[in-house]
Amino acid sequence: MTRDTTESDQEFVTLAHGAGGGAMRSLLDELVVPQFTGNGAETGNDTLVGLPELDDGAVHPAGEGALVITTDSHVVSPRFFPGGDIGRLAVAGTVNDLAVMGATTPTALTCSLVIEEGVPTADVERVIESMAETARQAGVPISTGDTKVMGNGEIDGILINTAGVAYVDREQPVPDAGLEPGDSIIVSGSMGDHGIALLAEREGFDFTGALESDVAPVNDLVNVALDAGRITAMKDPTRGGLANALNEMAGKADVGIDLTEESIPVSGPIASAGEVLGIDPLSVANEGKVVMGVTPEDAEDVLAAIHTVPGGEDAAIIGQVTDDHAGRVVVDTGFGRRYLSEPEGEPLPRIC
């Protein structure tokens, strides 16, 4: 989005503004953040991590501890997909945003449903059951909510907003801006599964059966990792994938990241499907993965700990943080070096 104030009434929101990349960040940086920053100052709220940080959530002091808060609206299409559904995605997505802030035991989630008139009640039932099952898996209560119905054609299907809150020790939150030169970069498993599986399903490709979304809560895995060593920064690589997450982390910490392509786990079927579809598995959403910086002396311990957790078997050290090329991510392909650029946005609409 170009914000030319003399022509602002001629500008319109585009799909890229919701795609998690550069276009969206412009919208946030220029419009939302300036308006919303500092509103609570007069109440004496000292925000520890606020909107300007554009982290996975906010952190506020509360009593002796702190509150970690996050929210996401989920609009994924189709609502049932290989490996999951919109309900599982909504619960896992919010649990994971809290987890990568270091809050692995959420206090509670909220659930706000917006449903199109005419959606089969059985579909709503299936989605609710899936949310409940995922919440049990993550050990989090869903304790309040809201239900709205919009007319036929006013909303496409089912939209679910979940917000999550966790009461934690004041020093517990892990920002996404904390990378330090020398840190090892660890990913908790294979990249690109959610985005590629969804696109393959939508396109009706034959290999769909072999592809599944990775959607799952990662709070247990993160908890084990936090116990095993010092994690300096963490993100869940959702919209825009690993490329987006690492570029954000590098930019915020003003450091560079060097990756080795062959060390980045991508499953064979996902790599093949990505080639056929023309989509880079490193630039599409994951919904059950974490990427973290770990202080170098702890990296092997953290990796070994993650390997013991279901879903963490394919975790790998994929690179290092450097004080060269600040804000950029460089991949050694084996044949040379290339930048892993921030995608302008997630290439797929309604991926989460």
Add this chain to the structure above:
Amino acid sequence: MTRDTTESDQEFVTLAHGAGGGAMRSLLDELVVPQFTGNGAETGNDTLVGLPELDDGAVHPAGEGALVITTDSHVVSPRFFPGGDIGRLAVAGTVNDLAVMGATTPTALTCSLVIEEGVPTADVERVIESMAETARQAGVPISTGDTKVMGNGEIDGILINTAGVAYVDREQPVPDAGLEPGDSIIVSGSMGDHGIALLAEREGFDFTGALESDVAPVNDLVNVALDAGRITAMKDPTRGGLANALNEMAGKADVGIDLTEESIPVSGPIASAGEVLGIDPLSVANEGKVVMGVTPEDAEDVLAAIHTVPGGEDAAIIGQVTDDHAGRVVVDTGFGRRYLSEPEGEPLPRIC
């Protein structure tokens, strides 16, 4: 909704399921609450007020204190209306849900935007500015959020979800189930303004100019009321209006409520417009009002205190709680007595 399990796959969601009345409560009672209840038990979370209570929010222990949590998705149409807009509604709605739980100093709000491709950027800007202004008025930071864009025709305009959280003393929350026989019922101002003003605007009636939504944060007003006396139960009469709120409060406390019709504040223009439109101002949404039960010896003090707060000038004692006709609300019209029934749902779709 009738839930006949042998035919459940032939049932569909209707507008009434999102209308805040009986149909919606059936959906929640039969489908959502049973699935979501008790999921967090294994984490040691002792929920103080949970989903089964269907209160305006949930309450969880946190450290020495407690967290009050609430959420609402706002789908009001049109997005700009006399007296407010969807942004002001989203912030005030969530601040007010916290306030009527007794949490008058919110820790933070979240803001999740879902925008239709093609919406003018200037409209988004105006909505964001309105949210910021309302947040400043309520003294609450908006500290985290999410932005999604859906394709043209996939969502009608702008949807805003706000969730709110407040860290409070353990004994601070006020449930909506606490009415006791003898309590006075106080409303903080005139009834029906939001619903009637919106419908008049939609229908293009001439008297629109005289009608305005009451949308505003009420946390200051509630704070003053709490300082002035013992409030036994509180709600904000949104979808389904005063009729819905009082029937819920009577049902949950297993008490009756006797009202005197002439004591219920309804402005002249709202009453006239309601008659023309065939809509009862007592059964449509208010967005800047509170209804509360007050222990009888404190009622006059609380009323006097509310009168001092901007927006509370028309507050009135409208009736008493009785141990007769449990679960029912009876209105003395001056010519006889009638039940003020729970509406099956808010008669107007997309009112909030």
